[in-house]
Amino acid sequence: MKKRLHMTSFVLTAALLTGTLMGCGMGSKDTFHGGNTSEDLVQSSENDSISYDMAVAEEEQEMLPMDTEEYSAITENGFTQVSLQPLSTFSADVDTASYSNVRRMLKQGERPEDIPEGAVRIEEMLNYFHYDYESPEDGEVFGISIDGADCPWNEEHGLLRIGIRTQDIDFSQSPKSNLVFLLDVSGSMDEPNKLPLLKQAFAMLTENLGEKDRVSIVTYAGTEAVVLDGARGNEKGAILEAINFLEAGGGTNGSAGIETAYALAEERFIPGGNNRVILATDGDLNIGVTSESELKNLVETKRKSGIYLSVLGFGEGNLKDNKLETLADNGNGTYSYIDSLMEAKRVLVDELGSTLVTVAEDVKFQVEFNPAWIGEYRLLGYENRLLNAEDFTDDTKDAGEVGAGHTVTVLYEVVWAGQEDGDGGIDLKYQTREPAQGEAMQEWATLKIRYKDPGASASKELERPFGPEIYKENVVSANMLLEASVAEFGMLLRDSQWKGSASYGQILELWSGAQYGGNEEVAEFLELVRLADGGTMEQ
Secondary structure (H helix, E strand, O other): OOOOOHHHHHHHHHHHHHHHHHHOOOOOOOOOOOOHHHHHHHHHHHHHHHOOOHHHHHHHHHHOOOOOOEOOOOOOOOOEEOOOOOEEEEEOOOOOHHHHHHHHHHHOOOOHHHOOHHHOOHHHHHHOOOOOOOOOOOOOOEEEEEEEEEEOOEEEEEEEEEEEEEOOOOHHHOOOEEEEEEEEOOHHHOOOOOHHHHHHHHHHHHHOOOOOOEEEEEEEOOOEEEEEEEEEOOOHHHHHHHHHOOOOOOOOOHHHHHHHHHHHHHHOOOOOOEEEEEEEEOOOOOOOOOOHHHHHHHHHHHHOOOOEEEEEEEOOOOOEHHHHHHHHHHOOOOEEEEOOHHHHHHHHHHOHHHHHOEEEEEEEEEEEEOOOOEEEEEEOOOHHHEOOHHHHHOOOOOOEEEEOOOEEEEEEEEEEOOOOOOOOOOOOOOOOOOOOOHHHHHOOEEEEEEEEOOOOOOOEEEEEEEOHHHEOOOOOOOOOHHHHHHHHHHHHHHOOOOOOOOOHHHHHHHHOOOOOOOOHHHHHHHHHHHHHOOOOOOO
16 A cells, blocks of 8 residues: 555644534534533644644654554455355444545545455445435334345346334433443554544533433553543533543553453443443554454453443554454444544434444344345355354354444345255255245245344344345336445445446446435545546535
8 A cells, every 4th residue: 555645644634623623513502512611622622633743743653654554354255156055144234434434545545446455344335324214113123125126237137235224212312321431542542633533522422421321431551541430421521521631642552441441331330221331542452462363352251241342443554443343343332433523423423322322232134045036146245244044043143233223234236047956955945845835936035134132132033025026127216326336336446356347437327317415425425436536525
């Protein structure tokens, strides 16, 4: 990857922390109700960023490796023959970090070919967006939307979309929360888009807490420290003061901080409440437990206490994306990357219920395809969430958690086929010695979703067969334009061998004349497509 221009990055980041703040609603009376203490914190953070000695910053940056970011390798899913493997089984994923991280890279001038393939996780890019899926019916956890159309990058293939949605929640009406902010204040966080941005982000979160919530703060550098223990959510002055006085310096003993944060969360555990550690860091752990496998084992043990772990990634140059994803995936939580104050507002204000309130645990998908209609399938993304077929009914097998108001999107590219011989060794619906009869003969596939209510040990299961009735002429008529475009964008960034006729120009052509009602997420996405295609962001 080419070297970044760190001074330019600093100037842009300083401008971001000042200009974006004014435009993201921080001062909106509709969103925030704090007093001068919060305003003082934000202003102080702004001044810290602006007054940062640029010459010293440049000298310090030159002393560090120009780029030590780390990403897990991904082996992209290929096509699977239905006659040989009719079951597609995987864990749900609601992380969004990949999209905002890729956005950061493109805005900083990275060319698509320079973006690490491991940074492009198509499922996270898909799940970043909000879709108009069916709402859950009364008494149900999930609303389910299934659609299909011709595949834009290979018109001889089909594109199947499965979307689920949970009911949104007003965080003020949510169960009591026991929150521990676990904040990295090590030396690597001493950059404008790290600790100063972190402080402003948690000031936003604090403004949305109430008397029913409890907040503790643990910091870690060379050692860990408890700087706040069990303040009420309406004691904003105490919380904000603790955040305001944070300073960066020293090594990064993240494992010690994790141990202390969980211990504090356990001491103040609220039965039936929202018990959660929120880790904010660049992931640059260099003291104590540091490897991915060790971190995985650590949080796997801790999650048994009923405490969730949300992870917020910050910064650039030494971002350890692989470690942050491992912590979130194995800590029963979510991973978001904060590249701007606007993204902080999105994650910690606009989507606070989704970020902090879990409504379904160990959510698994299993799709059984009917070889009478579908010869091959390819799951787009979810490579690090794949499960064995037998894991679907194994309630001891960990899977993803889904929060209030979340949507989860699954895309399959399928190859149409005629009848094929069944395996015969698996108890299947379609491939049996006696051919399927009646309505089952016309079904293309059956979707099963398995999940647990929060805190439960036994799973519940939903089943939804589908067939030709879901299919429309194209992705526009099937209400799949955004999903198809985002997936195609991800394949282009990864230079996927299955991208077919995909191109940035084709994505833009799909949207020509499309109405998206001023949706800011869509508008920004199309600007990123233009940027990747060699254009510039509109100002």
